[in-house]
Amino acid sequence: MPSYPEIQNSDVRQISEYTTLFIEAEIRDMDIFLRLPCLAMLKVFHFLPIITYGRPYKVLTSDKQKEYVSKWEDSKFRVIRDFIKLFRYLTILSFYDHPLVQKAIGVDRGRYREDSIFRRLELIKAIG
Amino acid sequence: MKTDILVIGSGAGGALTAALLAEQGFGVTMLEEGPRLIPAAFTPSITEMMRKMYRKGGITPIIGRPNIALAEGRCVGGGTEINSAIYRRAPEDVIERWQKDFDIKDFSIGSLLPLYKRIEKDISVTPASPNIASEILKAGADKLGWKGLYAPRAQKDCVDANMCATGCPTGAKQSMSVTYIPRALNAGAKLLPDCKAVRIETKNKRGIGIFARDSKNDSPKPFFIKADYIFVCGGSIQTPGLLQRSNIKRNIGKSFCLHPTIKVAAKFKEELNLHEKAFPTYQVKEFSPAISFGGAVFSPSYAALVLKNINGNFQELMRYWRHIALYYTMAVSSGKGKITQLPLTKDSVMARYSLSRGDRKNISEGVAKLSELLLTAGAEEVYPDIHGHPPIRTIKECRYYNDNLIPFDRANIYTIHIFSSCPMGEIKEKCAVDSFGKIHEFENIYLNDASVLPDAPGVNPQGSIMAIAMRNAEQFIANYK
Numbered sequence: 294m295p296s297y298p299e300i301q302n303s304d305v306r307q308i309s310e311y312t313t314l315f316i317e318a319e320i321r322d323m324d325i326f327l328r329l330p331c332l333a334m335l336k337v338f339h340f341l342p343i344i345t346y347g348r349p350y351k352v353l354t355s356d357k358q359k360e361y362v363s364k365w366e367d368s369k370f371r372v373i374r375d376f377i378k379l380f381r382y383l384t385i386l387s388f389y390d391h392p393l394v395q396k397a398i399g400v401d402r403g404r405y406r407e408d409s410i411f412r413r414l415e416l417i418k419a420i421g
Numbered sequence: 422m423k424t425d426i427l428v429i430g431s432g433a434g435g436a437l438t439a440a441l442l443a444e445q446g447f448g449v450t451m452l453e454e455g456p457r458l459i460p461a462a463f464t465p466s467i468t469e470m471m472r473k474m475y476r477k478g479g480i481t482p483i484i485g486r487p488n489i490a491l492a493e494g495r496c497v498g499g500g501t502e503i504n505s506a507i508y509r510r511a512p513e514d515v516i517e518r519w520q521k522d523f524d525i526k527d528f529s530i531g532s533l534l535p536l537y538k539r540i541e542k543d544i545s546v547t548p549a550s551p552n553i554a555s556e557i558l559k560a561g562a563d564k565l566g567w568k569g570l571y572a573p574r575a576q577k578d579c580v581d582a583n584m585c586a587t588g589c590p591t592g593a594k595q596s597m598s599v600t601y602i603p604r605a606l607n608a609g610a611k612l613l614p615d616c617k618a619v620r621i622e623t624k625n626k627r628g629i630g631i632f633a634r635d636s637k638n639d640s641p642k643p644f645f646i647k648a649d650y651i652f653v654c655g656g657s658i659q660t661p662g663l664l665q666r667s668n669i670k671r672n673i674g675k676s677f678c679l680h681p682t683i684k685v686a687a688k689f690k691e692e693l694n695l696h697e698k699a700f701p702t703y704q705v706k707e708f709s710p711a712i713s714f715g716g717a718v719f720s721p722s723y724a725a726l727v728l729k730n731i732n733g734n735f736q737e738l739m740r741y742w743r744h745i746a747l748y749y750t751m752a753v754s755s756g757k758g759k760i761t762q763l764p765l766t767k768d769s770v771m772a773r774y775s776l777s778r779g780d781r782k783n784i785s786e787g788v789a790k791l792s793e794l795l796l797t798a799g800a801e802e803v804y805p806d807i808h809g810h811p812p813i814r815t816i817k818e819c820r821y822y823n824d825n826l827i828p829f830d831r832a833n834i835y836t837i838h839i840f841s842s843c844p845m846g847e848i849k850e851k852c853a854v855d856s857f858g859k860i861h862e863f864e865n866i867y868l869n870d871a872s873v874l875p876d877a878p879g880v881n882p883q884g885s886i887m888a889i890a891m892r893n894a895e896q897f898i899a900n901y902k
Binding site for chain 2 (some may be wrong): 322354
């Protein structure tokens with residue numbers, strides 16, 4: 294979990310679950326020529342730490358996970374860099390898009406409603 | 422099912438085509454692969470709306486060296502539902518080049534101007550509201566003596582909801598779903614959302630109709646729609662994909678062009694709060710057509726995606742997200758890419774493009790010059806969207822990329838403008854369709870979308886896509902009568 298913003302413990306699980314579900318859905322919807330390599334790389338990513346750290350990624354300490362991810366980001370192999378780039382992109386996008394995170398950083402998602410509720414109703418009536 | 426005219430795709434080209442033909446009394450059926458969404462369905466959540474409005478949840482990269490990120494709209498209204506609605510006419514020299522290099526009949530700024538004006542009236546192309554991100558860009562450009570302009574937008578009474586990329590909740594953005602599609606429906610056209618065109622059935626150089634299937638439920642069982650005339654308007658990637666599935670292949674998908682783009686974030690001393698503002702529209706054109714700069718859509722998520730790459734403490738920097746503005750530098754592709762319907766797959770279409778040497782040079786120079794402009798405008802630090810890149814703090818650091826390439830293996834290149842996969846013109850060796858969009862070898866199959874643009878226009882393409890679609894549709898009407 295990113296250190297900014299500070300998230301209440303009671304919200305961490307909800308945000309993590311949302312991020313996981315979002316990434317799973319994105320992978321599911323990928324074109325086959327992306328999805329299959331992605332799934333294969335995911336398996337490699339998860340189990341490769343057994344060689345270096347003696348255990349799979351999921352059960353590494355937070356520091357070891359960061360170290361491992363950093364190695365993938367700086368890999369000399371483009372396919373590995375692109376894979377981790379995609380996952381970081383999806384994770385960060387979904388994290389900062391979550392309503393609880395946006396609330397924590399002070400974004401008002403309903404801001405436009407006061408200005409436009411009347412116009413929206415008119416528009417819905419006009420176009421059906 | 423039978424129709425006079427089948428229009429496949431409901432974006433900028435398809436919606437306009439359907440409206441004009443329906444208004445002339447033709448029986449028109451519009452087929453759209455994506456859903457029809459009403460404004461009440463739009464939320465500010467990028468992740469939610471990507472899953473509803475974007476093809477493959479927004480993950481549709483152009484494969485190449487490097488891979489180029491692209492998001493395609495997949496809903497009624499197509500790309501116009503998720504774009505900025507910035508509207509530009511193609512420059513005169515581009516129109517002249519297209520006419521000359523592709524031998525397009527009756528094609529000139531004089532013939533297109535009335536069409537541009539009609540479209541601009543139809544979709545309310547007007548100057549955009551003031552935006553501090555634009556003012557910053559202009560201030561920097563003015564200090565450096567670089568010319569630019571405020572690009573108008575297709576909008577009415579924008580309330581700065583800043584939801585252009587996730588669907589305008591008020592209808593202020595004049596996308597196809599609030600302009601030409603209601604016109605088409607009012608003129609008697611039918612709209613079939615959630616229907617994917619699988620293959621065009623042809624016989625003796627005529628299109629007979631298309632096989633389509635329910636895309637919402639991913640039903641494998643296709644149904645047939647018989648049509649006297651078929652207009653394919655699925656966009657630069659899906660149009661050639663459909664044609665290739667239908668065994669229509671000559672000059673289809675071989676000359677794909679785009680505007681490769683990279684983001685640059687900038688941090689300012691004061692709070693900008695750009696998440697509460699609509700799309701910035703100031704564009705710096707000093708180095709056009711090779712390079713241009715403009716403002717990118719802003720949200721904390723989009724800011725985080727750029728800032729995460731900097732060589733520094735991303736989390737600490739995110740605390741200043743309100744001080745951040747996002748800009749882009751855009752080049753005009755000098756190479757040609759390919760669109761390929763992958764064999765043995767239902768409908769997987771792969772787009773490929775690798776940056777040419779010229780593209781790389783232009784993008785690198787663009788990063789240098791945009792960074793210099795932003796520092797000149799008062800930015801404390803500038804962050805190009807390149808993994809591991811340190812913040813840029815001095816003009817000297819900016820100018821490094823005037824003569825050196827950015828590390829493209831670490832850069833996040835993206836595009837929002839794609840075209841030219843089935844170019845129009847009379848030169849049969851390179852053109853897929855004739856001067857008015859008819860596929861050369863077929864009597865009744867037309868293309869009328871971004872795929873027919875001869876090459877990259879160097880400006881936001883929606884205006885040109887619509888002007889050419891209007892021109893071609895009216896020629897069809899004139900020929901029919």
